[in-house]
Amino acid sequence: MKDIQRHLPPIYSVLKPIRFKQPKKYVCPNSIPIFTIDAGDEDIAKIDFIFEAGDWYQPQALVASSVVALLQEGSNRFTAEEIAEKLDFLGSYIYTSSSKHTASISVYCLNKHFEETIRIIEDIIKNPLFPEEKIKTYIQKKYQQYTIEAQKVEVISQKKFTSILFGNNHPYGISAEPDDFLQIQRATCKTFHKEFYNSDNCKIIVAGKVRSMHIDILKQLFGIKPWNVLEIISEIPTYISTPNTDKKHYFPKEQAVQSAIRVGKMLINKYNPDYPALQVLNTILGGYFGSRLMSNVREDKGYTYGIGSGIVSHRTAGYFVIASQVGKDVCQKALDEVYFEIKRLRTETIPNEELETVRNYMLATIARNFDGAFALSDSFKTILEYNLTGDYYKRFWNVVRTIQASELKNLANTYLDEGSMYEIIAG
Amino acid sequence: MITYETFTLHNGLQFIINIDKNTPFVAINTLYDVGSKDESPDKTGFAHLFEHLMFGGSKHIPSFDTPLQKVGGENNAFTNTDITNYYITLPKDNIETGFWLESDRMLELAFSQKNLDTQKSVVIEEFKQRYLNRPYGDTWLLLRPLAYTTHPYMWPTIGKDISHIEQAVIKDVTDFFYRHYAPNNAIISISGNVSVREIKKLAKKWYENIPQRDIIPRNLPKEPEQLSKRTLSVERNVPVDTIYKVFHMCNRLHPDFYTSDIISDILSNGKSARLYTNLVQNQRLFSEINAYITGEIDEGLFVISGNIMPGIRMEQAEQAIYSELEKLTNGFVFDYELQKVTNKIESTIIFSETNVLNKAMNLAKFAHLGDVSYIQKEIENYTKVSSKDIQRVASQLFKESNDSTLYYYSTQKK
Structure with a gap:
């Protein structure tokens, strides 16, 4: 065998543009859209039921997340025990989640058990009972989990950060306390469900090895007649953010051996044309393992196990945040490095080599998000939330491919001035 | 049911290949048969610390992550009581970059003092973050020595104590490498849209000339039967x-x-x-x-x-x-x-x-x-x-x- 050149990297190729495969859309007679993503060899499916029923619409803290979690605690036709027993027996999995604007019921199942699974899901979505006893158990359980979580410095700092940024009355800033669980009432859950879980407020995504059978069954169970629709449509609440005027906040915690840091500010969201370019800038700063923050604060200084930055997009606003947990003794030193790295984005031009690495890394990340039925489904769910189309990803891809270092420097000056940052420390 | 093919190089390195034509990505997994159970009781946490050092440059390549990220790759690793496992996913067309990087760190690490010093601090922060600064974080630090009196499962992978990590010196690092990191103590598995022929060719090119090393057979004390609660x-x-x-x-x-x-x-x-x-x-x-x-x-x-x-x-x-x-x-x-x-x-x-x-x-x-x-x-x-x-x-x-x-x-x- 001839000598190999171990010093030299093998020739590599840049990823060819990957198209986001737009799901097929089927509109049911009652106007529920069903989006289908057919990919993969395994006879399995993931079904998402998405309702416009997130935190934004809740009358008090934790109602949106409690309602979606409590759906499986008993319905007209099944007790909570029967629901759990049947789904477990079929090897089907159900995950409920709520976000700022939406609530989702996600179901994973083998195709051979699709119909049986979805028949259970139908009843829990349309006719949940919210039994008093189950609510009580749920509250006790969540109360404990929250109490435990609330002792972690990273949880304290994150909650404080968003509430300082948006104000504690804004759905993006609200930080529920364990005691808020004790205020959850059965009547509130029932009213919330009645108002927001109906056929006018529902979208369905089905991904996997999808056949006409899937659409037929979903249509039959969810799509023929309107269900749970109210005569009166309630007003959508509006909220105004009320940022704290002080930029620096410290929350001491006795006995902590590390401090959790959050540095950041309000920023644009996905609708803004600068969003993809800012994501490139964010990746360079703290968005991947080789980022400047990781290289400096972890790999050079050893102040932390991990540090990263991100741009969080919500439907009406976004924010930028740098997050880390560092040794208490090196907290100020770590902060100095954080500001040093932000400043460098504004004052120095990013070297070609580094920009090329980040481009390729990000293109591959986008491609990963399109890889396989479930990843495609998640990517689609994201743009559905914003009413965007596959063009969004196309534009994102092009920006990552072509953005220049000079443009990134300008962006850093526009958006990421160190002086504009909030700084929250817990621990 | 999952299908695969296997082959073994002359130096004992075993390959397993699963062909999956549904994805433009390929996964390369490298498992070394060394875990925290192979540590000596006064140098615990070393297998895991060593895993961190594996990213600090190898004989011919100063950084592991940068060239991989440049070709759209991602990677990570974990250590447990039994094994140390490194994994990469990257676009299929760039698979050779994965072979180049993984084979060089199997051949020889850079053994740099600066890398050791930094990763000691990083691991100490990891110890604090996951085991000390979090409610119930010390549970396994307490449970393992309660359940085991003899077998090295008695300490967790992170180590018994921060001081063991602080005391690690460069000689420990080199010794550990030559004792455990070797083609005849590793398994590489690959899944993606690849052909066995292509993988054989790459395996021979990048791995065949890495020498076998003397791996001392494991001889761990057996945990005696527990006699009372x-x-x-x-x-x-x-x-x-x-x-x-x-x-x-x-x-x-x-x-x-x-x-x-x-x-x-x-x-x-x-x-x-x-x-x-x-x-x-x-x-x-x-x-x-x-x-x-x-x-x-x-x-x-x-x-x-x-x-x-x-x-x-x-x-x-x-x-x-x-x-x-x-x-x-x-x-x-x-x-x-x-x-x-x-x-x-x-x-x-x-x-x-x-x-x-x-x-x-x-x-x-x-x-x-x-x-x-x-x-x-x-x-x-x-x-x-x-x-x-x-x-x-x-x-x-x-x-x-x-x-x-x-x-x-x-x-x-x-």
């Missing part, structure tokens, strides 16, 4: 009381392994499982309770851990666990229940096979157990388990003398 009570500044019970179980290759796993599923896999239904939902003694096995290669542990509700005494909580275990030792298992847990296992396996990285990791894991074909017998091994097996194994597991219990008391109680 062990308990440990601690008080911590945490919100609620918790209880942890661990029982010694059989090793990974023992036929009863699958029965033990099924027992843990009957107790706690899914919302309809017994511990959740009876102790969380019905009796409201716990806010959360889990049963699982550590799944280690040598004789591992069957674990039950629960967060106790306010107002419930520790003894009452423990008694409730005992009565659930007693039902199993009395042979109280329905066929329906058995069918349910095996259905669930089957479904989990099918879902896991949609992902190249999962597949690559699993193939390496089974090859490491001694024969990669075990992976194809998984579902069968689970479905073979009978209610008689469950009663027999439960009776051995849940003997009082096999029980080590940690009572973790809260000092914050109102």
Whole structure:
């Protein structure tokens, strides 16, 4: 065998543009859209039921997340025990989640058990009972989990950060306390469900090895007649953010051996044309393992196990945040490095080599998000939330491919001035 | 069912390939047969520290991550008591970059003092973040030495104590490398849209000239049978009381392994499982309770851990666990229940096979157990388990003398 050149990297190729495969859309007679993503060899499916029923619409803290979690605690036709027993027996999995604007019921199942699974899901979505006893158990359980979580410095700092940024009355800033669980009432859950879980407020995504059978069954169970629709449509609440005027906040915690840091500010969201370019800038700063923050604060200084930055997009606003947990003794030193790295984005031009690495890394990340039925489904769910189309990803891809270092420097000056940052420390 | 091909190079390096044409990405998994059980008792945490050092540059390549990210790759690694496992996913067309990088660090590390100093600090921060600065973080630091008196499973992978990491010197690093990192002590598995021919060619090019090294056969002390119940009570500044019970179980290759796993599923896999239904939902003694096995290669542990509700005494909580275990030792298992847990296992396996990285990791894991074909017998091994097996194994597991219990008391109680 001839000598190999171990010093030299093998020739590599840049990823060819990957198209986001737009799901097929089927509109049911009652106007529920069903989006289908057919990919993969395994006879399995993931079904998402998405309702416009997130935190934004809740009358008090934790109602949106409690309602979606409590759906499986008993319905007209099944007790909570029967629901759990049947789904477990079929090897089907159900995950409920709520976000700022939406609530989702996600179901994973083998195709051979699709119909049986979805028949259970139908009843829990349309006719949940919210039994008093189950609510009580749920509250006790969540109360404990929250109490435990609330002792972690990273949880304290994150909650404080968003509430300082948006104000504690804004759905993006609200930080529920364990005691808020004790205020959850059965009547509130029932009213919330009645108002927001109906056929006018529902979208369905089905991904996997999808056949006409899937659409037929979903249509039959969810799509023929309107269900749970109210005569009166309630007003959508509006909220105004009320940022704290002080930029620096410290929350001491006795006995902590590390401090959790959050540095950041309000920023644009996905609708803004600068969003993809800012994501490139964010990746360079703290968005991947080789980022400047990781290289400096972890790999050079050893102040932390991990540090990263991100741009969080919500439907009406976004924010930028740098997050880390560092040794208490090196907290100020770590902060100095954080500001040093932000400043460098504004004052120095990013070297070609580094920009090329980040481009390729990000293109591959986008491609990963399109890889396989479930990843495609998640990517689609994201743009559905914003009413965007596959063009969004196309534009994102092009920006990552072509953005220049000079443009990134300008962006850093526009958006990421160190002086504009909030700084929250817990621990 | 997952399919694969294997071949072995002259230096003993074993390759396993799974072809998956559904994805533009490929996963490369490199497993080294070294874990924290191979550490000496006064230098614990070293296998994991060493895993960090593997990213600090190798003989011909100053940085592992940068060139990989440049070709759209991602990677990470983990260390446990048995193995150290490194994995990469990258666009299929750039697979050779993965071979180039992984082979160079198998050939020789850079052994830099600066890298060692930094990674010692990073690992110490990891120790603080995950084990000291988090409620209940020290649980396994307490449980392992309670359950084990002799076998090196008695310390967790992070190490017994921060001081062991602080004391590591560069000679430890070089010694460790030549003692454990070698083609004849590794398994590489690949999943993606590749051909066996292509992988053979790359394997020969990048790995064949890495020399075999003398791997001293492992000779670990066997854990003696536990003769009486062990308990440990601690008080911590945490919100609620918790209880942890661990029982010694059989090793990974023992036929009863699958029965033990099924027992843990009957107790706690899914919302309809017994511990959740009876102790969380019905009796409201716990806010959360889990049963699982550590799944280690040598004789591992069957674990039950629960967060106790306010107002419930520790003894009452423990008694409730005992009565659930007693039902199993009395042979109280329905066929329906058995069918349910095996259905669930089957479904989990099918879902896991949609992902190249999962597949690559699993193939390496089974090859490491001694024969990669075990992976194809998984579902069968689970479905073979009978209610008689469950009663027999439960009776051995849940003997009082096999029980080590940690009572973790809260000092914050109102």
